[in-house]
């Protein structure tokens with residue numbers, strides 16, 4: 005991590021509390037125990053009023069002592085708030101702070117399933133469900149393009165902390181199958197008590213696309229570890245960090261560096277609720293220990309405010325060490341407490357609110373991380389010294405006419421004039437040494453030339469013409485790629501890119517990737533055994549939210565029909581349809597933008613041709629005087645103004661096209677992962693349907709053993725080992741259906 009920059013002058017400092025938001029996760033069954041109100045013009049309040057006899061569905065008392073609580077928040081984000089609105093209210097301000105050079109943090113805290121990941125990273129299925137991280141990345145790169153007076157750079161790191169150990173999620177090797185396969189990150193402390201993360205990779209991102217790819221890579225590694233460890237996300241903390249650097253803002257020698265931490269903490273529920281044993285209990289202990297240490301740090305910081313203590317126990321856990329700056333340090337921090345409004349979760353929700361109240365009291369001391377760039381500083385000082393020497397010589401009358409300048413000296417003079425003219429600093433001086441009358445005269449000539457060129461280029465001047473041509477050419481290439489993308493997506497192109505090509509496909513039950521892989525055909529018995537082991541001798545009622553008890557035998561026996569049936573019932577299939585719709589809209593938008601860009605380009609070329617024609621005419625008419633040529637005639641001036649307007653339109657449309665390209669890529673990625681998920685869930689579901697169908701099991705028979713001996717099916721509750729004959733029949737039927745499905749896939 006980069007060290008914090010210190011400025012020679014008094015740093016811009018701001019002591020402020022942590023801003024605390026509460027977000028209620030949507031539910032169809034809110035408890036009605038709480039009420040949101042205004043907090044005397046300072047944020048909002050949340051009052052809980054619980055009937056003394058309220059019990060959960062497990063028969064536990066929600067609370068048998070106190071029944072009313074009131075909590076204050078900067079804002080309570082209602083259940084129906086969109087992800088875009090959350091970013092507007094919470095994220096924008098934080099990202100702006102980071103761009104301005106202040107360390108900034110957003111962390112989400114709340115019980116498992118209350119929406120922390122949804123808020124920080126976002127839903128992985130729908131484009132509009134993008135969370136704070138992808139939206140922050142979009143805002144950052146938009147700002148880079150708009151604030152081009154300085155040189156920006158962004159680096160990204162992504163770490164997961166599980167059981168007090170850090171893992172680098174941005175590991176590109178594809179072999180990681182569990183969290184333990186990822187590189188370990190270690191915490192080091194230097195002699196000044198600053199913490200450093202060793203072995204955490206930092207990746208430069210030069211565009212929004214690159215940064216999003218890093219986020220996808222980290223999320224994929226996170227998902228792999230989650231599957232391997234049975235929903236470890238509830239038990240681990242994830243920290244996505246963007247390191248920003250801005251050099252030479254406004255032509256100065258200043259460098260600003262800031263960190264933007266976006267943190268998804270582990271679930272905050274208490275141990276007694278987890279009903280854990282073995283490894284899980286161990287994990288539960290770890291989360292609770294590390295969140296307990298977080299609570300200790302918060303309590304200690306509050307006591308420090310009251311001057312009751314000095315020591316803050318950051319060192320106790322990896323997470324509090326990493327977030328040291330964010331909690332009571334050099335950072336502007338925002339907490340999002342996530343709560344469930346459902347009755348059984350009331351106790352946890354109140355506990356989250358209570359923690360948020362303590363966090364709101366913590367005071368941070370954010371400092372503008374700005375320092376002078378030593379390399380720029382040195383060369384500026386050297387040049388100042390030689391200018392001063394020259395000025396002294398001139399004042400002493402030492403400056404003579406001077407010799408005729410060589411080409412090298414003239415080039416040097418030219419660059420000094422250029423630096424002087426291009427600098428946005430009003431106090432910039434022209435640095436020329438030694439100062440002779442020849443040099444002074446040459447400087448004036450060069451400056452005059454620059455002014456004349458600038459005047460001419462406002463209209464059709466040569467140098468800007470060249471620049472415009474170069475830019476147009478560069479953008480032409482990009483437009484060609486984008487317009488081609490659009491054409492291909494609409495079926496008119498030649499060779500579609502892989503992602504668009506896959507997008508153009510209709511959904512079907514195929515598995516083209518699987519076809520490519522060498523498949524080891526299991527012996528039918530092995531297949532059934534594997535299947536059984538997976539199902540743990542018990543069939544579920546539904547897979548992916550779709551009942552496996554399909555009454556229609558035709559649906560059950562025909563994989564194609566089964567696929568259509570599954571697609572109609574499965575939620576994820578509908579989400580995919582939504583995303584396809586979004587993608588189509590974006591293609592249309594991109595196509596319209598591309599057409600506008602092309603039209604503007606043509607208009608500019610036409611205007612330029614007509615200006616040249618006017619000039620030629622004037623030259624033929626005998627207007628050869630230099631001064632007259634500098635003045636545009638009224639018709640020419642109109643065309644020059646029209647070019648300026650077209651350029652503005654061009655810029656806006658090009659910007660939209662660039663944005664759409666990123667968005668299209670993002671939706672494509674979501675579609676791809678959604679399609680894989682759908683396919684996996686269908687395979688699993690159909691295997692269950694077949695098994696259920698060929699066992700001829702009556703509805704709910706697995707749950708309740710058949711009462712009548714007439715029902716011939718063998719339930720696992722009757723016998724965990726099916727008879728040999730049943731096995732053979734099962735095996736044959738299962739294998740036949742699977743072969744049929746594979747044949748159908750191969751055809752498609």
Ligand SMILES: Nc1ncnc2c1ncn2[C@@H]1O[C@H](COP(=O)(O)OP(=O)(O)OP(=O)(O)O)[C@@H](O)[C@H]1O
Nearest residue numbers: 029030115116117118119120121122127237238271
């Ligand atoms: N505001 C919301 N709108 C729609 N769906 C939501 C919202 N918040 C959460 N969800 C959904 O609820 C489920 C649980 O949310 P999420 O994974 O974000 O919880 P979490 O607090 O991060 O849990 P964990 O501690 O296990 O990581 C997800 O399927 C998510 O898509």
